[in-house]
Amino acid sequence: MKQLTVWRKRIAAALEWSAVDKGLILMAVAIPLYLQYLCWSLYVINRPDRDLLVHVDVIRRVMEVELLLIAVGLMISGAGLFLRKRRPNFLPFQHATLQYYSLSLVLMSYSIGTLSFPVGIVLLGAPIFGFILLDRWAVWSAVLSSVVLLFTLNYAAVAGYIPYAPSKVTPASAHAFSFWMLSEVFFAAPFLILITFMADQMLTWWRAREDHIRVLSRSDGLTGLANRRHIFSEANAAASASRDSSPLACVLLDLDHFKRVNDSHGHATGDRVLKATAECLTAMVRAGDSVGRYGGEEFLIILPNTDATEAHAIAERCRAAIKALIVVNDQGEPVAISASFGLTLLSSSDGSMDAAIARADEALYQAKGNGRNRVEILLASSGTVPSDAFSKNRR
Numbered sequence: 001m002k003q004l005t006v007w008r009k010r011i012a013a014a015l016e017w018s019a020v021d022k023g024l025i026l027m028a029v030a031i032p033l034y035l036q037y038l039c040w041s042l043y044v045i046n047r048p049d050r051d052l053l054v055h056v057d058v059i060r061r062v063m064e065v066e067l068l069l070i071a072v073g074l075m076i077s078g079a080g081l082f083l084r085k086r087r088p089n090f091l092p093f094q095h096a097t098l099q100y101y102s103l104s105l106v107l108m109s110y111s112i113g114t115l116s117f118p119v120g121i122v123l124l125g126a127p128i129f130g131f132i133l134l135d136r137w138a139v140w141s142a143v144l145s146s147v148v149l150l151f152t153l154n155y156a157a158v159a160g161y162i163p164y165a166p167s168k169v170t171p172a173s174a175h176a177f178s179f180w181m182l183s184e185v186f187f188a189a190p191f192l193i194l195i196t197f198m199a200d201q202m203l204t205w206w207r208a209r210e211d212h213i214r215v216l217s218r219s220d221g222l223t224g225l226a227n228r229r230h231i232f233s234e235a236n237a238a239a240s241a242s243r244d245s246s247p248l249a250c251v252l253l254d255l256d257h258f259k260r261v262n263d264s265h266g267h268a269t270g271d272r273v274l275k276a277t278a279e280c281l282t283a284m285v286r287a288g289d290s291v292g293r294y295g296g297e298e299f300l301i302i303l304p305n306t307d308a309t310e311a312h313a314i315a316e317r318c319r320a321a322i323k324a325l326i327v328v329n330d331q332g333e334p335v336a337i338s339a340s341f342g343l344t345l346l347s348s349s350d351g352s353m354d355a356a357i358a359r360a361d362e363a364l365y366q367a368k369g370n371g372r373n374r375v376e377i378l379l380a381s382s383g384t385v386p387s388d389a390f391s392k393n394r395r
């Protein structure tokens with residue numbers, strides 16, 4: 001059971017396999033397929049009613065072809081196993097396996113008729129599966145050569161050079177008809193199940209990887225907050241949604257004397273302070289607000305539907321919470337932490353969110369100049385509004 005899970009995971013990760021391994025998987029599908037056809041051929045020529053169902057002499061020749069295909073398949077697989085460690089990304093091997101796979105399938109299909117159900121499954125399934133997993137030019141060339149072979153065989157049959165579906169005796173009774181129906185399902189079913197299973201496993205893995213990459217591309221590795229690019233795009237999205245209808249507040253904060261924290265307690269302690277600040281800010285804001293790491297020790301908070309008084313209260317709460325944070329250094333001693341805040345509202349005169357962020361940065365600069373561990377507000381077309389105008393709660 002455990003081994004089965006390991007194999008399932010390996011198959012799911014097939015997209016990351018080497019070119020040779022991807023070629024080998026085609027052989028792992030094709031050889032059992034021809035063994036299956038060989039068993040069917042053996043079975044049918046041993047049936048007492050075989051002359052009503054198949055042309056026995058053709059089936060005997062088909063069996064020789066099946067044996068030949070298995071032998072060639074084993075030789076190609078041997079070459080793949082040889083290349084696997086030595087030249088794992090040898091693309092011509094994948095081209096060769098694809099040509100073997102598609103041309104031999106067309107040949108086998110022709111013997112039971114190219115208008116049959118299994119041929120439809122193979123023709124539709126193989127390129128879709130191929131384009132997900134394999135080199136696209138290898139797939140295109142295999143599709144092209146198999147279509148040429150398919151049309152050549154069909155044309156030769158129409159022109160009377162060769163018989164169409166030579167294995168098959170045209171079903172003359174319900175019994176013969178049901179035999180061929182079941183045989184076609186027998187030919188198509190393993191291929192259909194295998195291809196569906198593999199496509200499902202690989203695409204599920206692919207989607208999980210996409211989600212993971214999306215999260216990684218948006219988040220800051222240390223704090224897990226939105227990274228600078230993502231918080232910018234969140235800010236711009238909030239600005240487009242709020243323009244002219246509801247107030248949008250923008251808060252930029254920067255840890256005070258953070259260089260000293262690093263210098264006196266070490267970088268690891270500095271990182272812990274950054275993580276603790278990120279967790280604290282995330283806990284302080286509301287569900288629709290956004291927090292991101294804007295730079296080294298700078299954070300940006302976007303507060304939609306928030307006027308200056310409310311935004312000031314939130315910033316003040318964050319300031320007090322950061323001041324109260326307890327982070328210890330490697331010796332277990334507490335580290336003094338505080339942050340300065342610059343706050344602004346997006347104004348209709350701002351060409352973009354960048355203008356509001358620049359104004360918040362200016363207010364932050366004022367907060368640093370006015371002694372740090374404080375909130376300053378700078379609104380468009382006004383001077384810095386003293387934080388006391390909004391609250392008396394500062395400690």
Ligand SMILES: Nc1nc2c(ncn2[C@@H]2O[C@H](COP(=O)(O)OP(=O)(O)OP(=O)(O)O)[C@@H](O)[C@H]2O)c(=O)[nH]1
Pocket residue numbers: 222254255256257258259260262266267268269270271274295296297368372
């Ligand atoms: N530990 C740690 N430090 C960082 C990280 N990113 C930036 N820093 C440090 O943050 C410090 C920022 O220092 P400054 O820009 O001089 O600012 P400050 O010391 O906080 O001073 P003020 O902002 O004026 O209060 C630098 O020492 C950077 O090396 C990080 O991811 N981890």
